[in-house]
Amino acid sequence: MLTFLIKDLLLFWRDRKEVLTVIILPLVLVVVLSVSMSGIFEEDQSRNFDLSLGLVIEENQDGAIEEFEVSVTQSEQIPDEMKQELIRSAQEAPPVELLTEFLTGPELEDWMTVQTMSRNEAENGVENGDLDAILIIPENYTAQLLKTLYLNEGSEPALSFSAEKSSFEVDMVHDVIEGFLEQMNLQYAISASGSDINISEIQRPEGGTEMMEDDQSFTLSIDQYFTLSMGALFVLFMASTVATRTGVEKREHTFNRIALSNAPGFHFLFGKTFATFILSWLQILLTFIGSHAILGVFSGRSFMFWMGLILMASVYSFAIAGLSSILTSISLRLKNPDTANGIFMAIIMFFGTIGGNFIPVYVLPNWLQEIGEWTPNGLTLSVLMEWFQFEDLSILWMPAISLLSITLISILVSIMLYPKKGETS
DSSP: OHHHHHHHHHHHHHOHHHHHHHHHHHHHHHHHHHHHHHHHHHHHHTOOOOEEEEEEEOOOHHHHHHHHHHHHHHOSSSOHHHHHHHHHHHHHSOHHHHHHHHHTSTTTTTTEEEEEOOHHHHHHHHHHTSOSEEEEEOTTHHHHHHIIIIIOOSOOOOOEEEOSSOOHHHHHHHHHHHHHHHHHHHHHHHHHTTOOOOTTSOOOOOOOOOBOGGGOBSSOOHHHHHHHHHHHHHHHHHHHHHHHHHHHHHHTTHHHHHHHTTOOHHHHHHHHHHHHHHHHHHHHHHHHHHHHHHHOTTTTOOHHHHHHHHHHHHHHHHHHHHHHHHHHHHHHHOSOHHHHHHHHHHHHHHHHHHTTSSSOGGGSOHHHHHHHTTSHHHHHHHHHHHHHHHOOTHHHHHHHHHHHHHHHHHHHHHHHHSOOTTOOO
């Protein structure tokens, strides 16, 4: 097997064009993409939102509070000494008033404008493009909400939120409102238990920058993302490259001469498998080290960070070697090497797309993202991004075990597919 391993490594080394492509092309792409895309990402991050929300209040708040007071007074479930306290809490902090103050408060006024209007005006505003979304507070909302929380009567009422079309901005407004309502309902529920709490002082989420230990940023920069992405992508191409060379050896009858020499057949397969591992491991490390030397993407990182990076690069290279072994066995069974090369490239392109190497994975549908996490490159990229942000060893173990499992399964499948004497096409 060592003879075949050395053969494949020497053949690769003698192809100087291939060697230069493996070393230089990933670094060129990382630099070019980082420079060309950084302006777009910075522009998106610094963009100021100017959203318009139409607020429709169909609720008669005073009448709702009075209805709630009557219900509390007549209730036999609430102790008499708590009734006045509950009524006072509802009078001091009516739900609709709290929500309105939050939406028009200083926390949101810099990026959202709230206009109170009728339902018809709001619907026309959305249709005409003057409003991004509508929030409708239905009739009897206050009384029903308070009865649900305090008296356990009926079900919790729902607000109506609608928009002409879905967008990131609309989803952001919806999430902000939903988060506030959850906080408000939580505060009401706590007060209903008899705890001493001021409902009018709802803890509102505050924006800011999340800082990690040792002052490391929570998010990846664009050059860091492309370094990880291109490193994983070009190692993926290595599996196809080695398998393609098998087709060349078939065409030049090299494989037939090996078979006639009575050399153990699996030595040929395992020689290519281990050659793929060595070449993949060297390539991904050269990509990471070269990108760091040019762009400083890993500046200030600890020794443990580099050890985790090398660990994941190693197990990922094993997984790619396993994939290469399957492609090698398939190549030996197919008659036309060009057909095999086309199939291999289609597989690699599919893996690269759903794994997030060609495009950011978040632009894909959720079901496709879930599939991408089962590919070696997709799993490795997601783990490396987490490792880059958190440097928590617990992040690495399960993905590493999964990649090693993929390696073992791939090798077993390749052995099953590997042709016996006389079966090569």
